[in-house]
Amino acid sequence: MIAYIMCFILFLTGLYGVITRRNLVKIAVSLSIMEISTFLFFALLGYIDGGVAPIVDPSDPAKVYVDPLPQALVLTAIVIGLATTSMLMAVIIRLYRKYGTFDIREIKNLRG
Amino acid sequence: MNQLIPLFVVIPLAAAFLIMIIGRFVEEFNKYFTSIVLMFLAFMSFYFLFNTGENMFVYKVGGWEPVNNIPIGIYMVLDGFSVIVVCIINLVGFLSAIYSISYIKRYTSPNYYYALFCLMIGGMNGVVLSGDLFNIFVFLEISVISSYALVAFGVESNELEASFKYQILGGLASFLILFGIGFIYWKTKTLNIADIKSAFSNGYNKTTYLFIQILMLSGFGLKAAIIPFHAWLPDAHSSAPSPISAMLSGIFIKAVGIYVLIRLFFNMFAITEGMAILITVLGTVSMVIGVFLAIGQWDIKRLLAYHSISQMGYVVMSVGIGMILLSKGVKPEIASLAIAGGIFHLINHAAFKGLLFLNAGAIEYTTGTRNLREMGGLAKNMPVTSATSFIASMSISGVPPFNGFFSKLIIIIAAIMAGFYLLAALAVVVSIITLASFMKFQRYAFYNKPDNSKSQNIKEVPFPMMFSMVTMSIICILLSLLVVPAIRDTILTPAINVLADPLKYSTTVLIQ
Numbered sequence: 001m002i003a004y005i006m007c008f009i010l011f012l013t014g015l016y017g018v019i020t021r022r023n024l025v026k027i028a029v030s031l032s033i034m035e036i037s038t039f040l041f042f043a044l045l046g047y048i049d050g051g052v053a054p055i056v057d058p059s060d061p062a063k064v065y066v067d068p069l070p071q072a073l074v075l076t077a078i079v080i081g082l083a084t085t086s087m088l089m090a091v092i093i094r095l096y097r098k099y100g101t102f103d104i105r106e107i108k109n110l111r112g
Numbered sequence: 113m114n115q116l117i118p119l120f121v122v123i124p125l126a127a128a129f130l131i132m133i134i135g136r137f138v139e140e141f142n143k144y145f146t147s148i149v150l151m152f153l154a155f156m157s158f159y160f161l162f163n164t165g166e167n168m169f170v171y172k173v174g175g176w177e178p179v180n181n182i183p184i185g186i187y188m189v190l191d192g193f194s195v196i197v198v199c200i201i202n203l204v205g206f207l208s209a210i211y212s213i214s215y216i217k218r219y220t221s222p223n224y225y226y227a228l229f230c231l232m233i234g235g236m237n238g239v240v241l242s243g244d245l246f247n248i249f250v251f252l253e254i255s256v257i258s259s260y261a262l263v264a265f266g267v268e269s270n271e272l273e274a275s276f277k278y279q280i281l282g283g284l285a286s287f288l289i290l291f292g293i294g295f296i297y298w299k300t301k302t303l304n305i306a307d308i309k310s311a312f313s314n315g316y317n318k319t320t321y322l323f324i325q326i327l328m329l330s331g332f333g334l335k336a337a338i339i340p341f342h343a344w345l346p347d348a349h350s351s352a353p354s355p356i357s358a359m360l361s362g363i364f365i366k367a368v369g370i371y372v373l374i375r376l377f378f379n380m381f382a383i384t385e386g387m388a389i390l391i392t393v394l395g396t397v398s399m400v401i402g403v404f405l406a407i408g409q410w411d412i413k414r415l416l417a418y419h420s421i422s423q424m425g426y427v428v429m430s431v432g433i434g435m436i437l438l439s440k441g442v443k444p445e446i447a448s449l450a451i452a453g454g455i456f457h458l459i460n461h462a463a464f465k466g467l468l469f470l471n472a473g474a475i476e477y478t479t480g481t482r483n484l485r486e487m488g489g490l491a492k493n494m495p496v497t498s499a500t501s502f503i504a505s506m507s508i509s510g511v512p513p514f515n516g517f518f519s520k521l522i523i524i525i526a527a528i529m530a531g532f533y534l535l536a537a538l539a540v541v542v543s544i545i546t547l548a549s550f551m552k553f554q555r556y557a558f559y560n561k562p563d564n565s566k567s568q569n570i571k572e573v574p575f576p577m578m579f580s581m582v583t584m585s586i587i588c589i590l591l592s593l594l595v596v597p598a599i600r601d602t603i604l605t606p607a608i609n610v611l612a613d614p615l616k617y618s619t620t621v622l623i624q
């Protein structure tokens with residue numbers, strides 16, 4: 001249970017960072033922290049105490065296996081996370097070239 | 113029929129791939145190929161629209177048959193509701209692609225544009241057709257990432273800023289959704305929507321259930337830009353290239369936001385009264401606040417973007433009224449009427465908001481400005497744009513005999529019959545303010561005398577743009593025919609039946 005709570009705290013840490021940071025790169029890093037906490041949650045879902053890798057062994061029916069589906073999901077989610085992070089970084093680099101700063105308070109053309 | 117369903121996803125994905133490869137060697141390949149592909153998809157979706165009826169087509173990806181009635185593969189489900197959304201996605205997508213042929217000449221690297229365009233269409237089709245929660249997430253990310261890139265396509269400071277804001281809020285929404293999916297998997301050990309429904313019907317922990325519902329509502333609410341979550345929408349929709357704005361406002365927020373919300377809350381969760389009231393309140397708030405934010409805008413595309421929030425509020429409010437009635441178990445025929453009004457308005461909004469954004473793009477294309485104060489007297493030089501935008505403005509403000517009138521009328525009648533007089537009155541007031549704000553748009557853009565001589569050499573837009581706008585305006589008028597009982601029964605009624613009967617979806621999918 002403690003692992004789940006830690007994972008939720010990590011999520012809230014990321015959320016706090018996204019809301020309070022002023023630096024574009026730090027916002028992106030906070031977003032990645034949230035992402036990782038979600039992945040961790042998925043990995044925890046599939047874990048079973050004393051389970052082994054899910055390669056079925058017919059000779060030993062008493063064996064306990066971990067749930068393979070969350071692992072597959074988390075792999076997919078990591079690939080998606082890579083795409084979102086690199087897209088975000090590309091936009092941040094472009095923004096830096098336009099404005100010459102990473103400070104979000106200086107970047108406010110769009111209002112109203 | 114079942115075997116054709118994956119084509120809606122496979123064809124656009126393959127087209128995106130081919131455009132990147134062949135477009136490198138063959139000039140002009142990208143634009144015509146995209147248009148042909150989307151025309152094919154639009155025809156195919158119409159074929160499905162007239163042949164689906166009450167049927168539900170289920171395609172099992174990879175041919176994994178269920179074991180002991182427990183689905184183990186990924187399901188793609190096409191029913192009366194999803195076929196309508198697929199239809200508007202591909203139709204608006206096709207017209208935007210035609211429009212892009214001329215419009216996109218001002219940007220460099222058209223190959224990337226068309227490849228991202230196809231990816232976005234493929235992702236949205238996937239979201240709508242998927243019957244599996246995690247698959248919805250994957251397709252949602254495909255379409256959302258391509259829309260991030262398309263919003264930033266101009267790579268000027270405004271576009272980049274809008275895209276950054278959109279990415280942060282979109283990323284937040286994605287992780288909330290993923291968290292919700294994780295919780296659902298934890299509690300039910302399955303990801304198939306129909307199977308989750310039957311797992312939840314065996315009993316559940318109330319607190320966890322509420323937590324999952326809140327996570328899903330805030331995640332997809334962020335994607336749908338319901339009012340407390342709306343901050344990204346006006347920036348993103350006004351900064352994107354106009355055909356993309358038409359897609360984002362016309363279909364994107366519906367396909368990945370409203371559609372999934374409706375699908376999950378009607379067909380996956382058991383409808384609870386508290387949640388139904390919350391959704392109705394959110395809808396009403398976005399309907400009212402959206403229009404007040406819109407009326408003060410002078411940038412055409414920002415004005416239209418705020419109106420998207422307000423019009424989506426109508427849809428959410430109407431569907432919410434239906435949910436309240438269903439959860440109480442009273443007056444089922446009025447609940448059906450409210451849901452019908454919501455879905456009808458969703459279809460109409462795709463037509464007229466798409467058209468309005470294309471008009472805004474046409475104005476920007478010829479005059480080079482989006483500020484209403486700097487334009488005027490365009491009606492003489494741009495008759496087609498002026499006429500089509502008049503039709504769209506009257507549709508969105510609910511003036512008879514255009515389509516918006518009938519859907520708003522159904523929503524208001526349903527609210528009155530259900531006893532929500534305040535909501536009905538608010539819907540009327542918002543409709544009047546919408547009319548006022550579009551009178552301002554018409555007057556300043558098309559009829560005021562220009563105070564400078566710059567507008568003398570303004571010409572009408574090229575043929576592909578005109579073609580899209582005229583077709584959209586014809587669709588706007590034709591959609592009023594959906595109130596005719598014979599047409600309504602073939603198109604709208606199957607969608608309402610899927611939603612109004614809480615068990616129909618899950619039982620039908622699980623026995624296939």
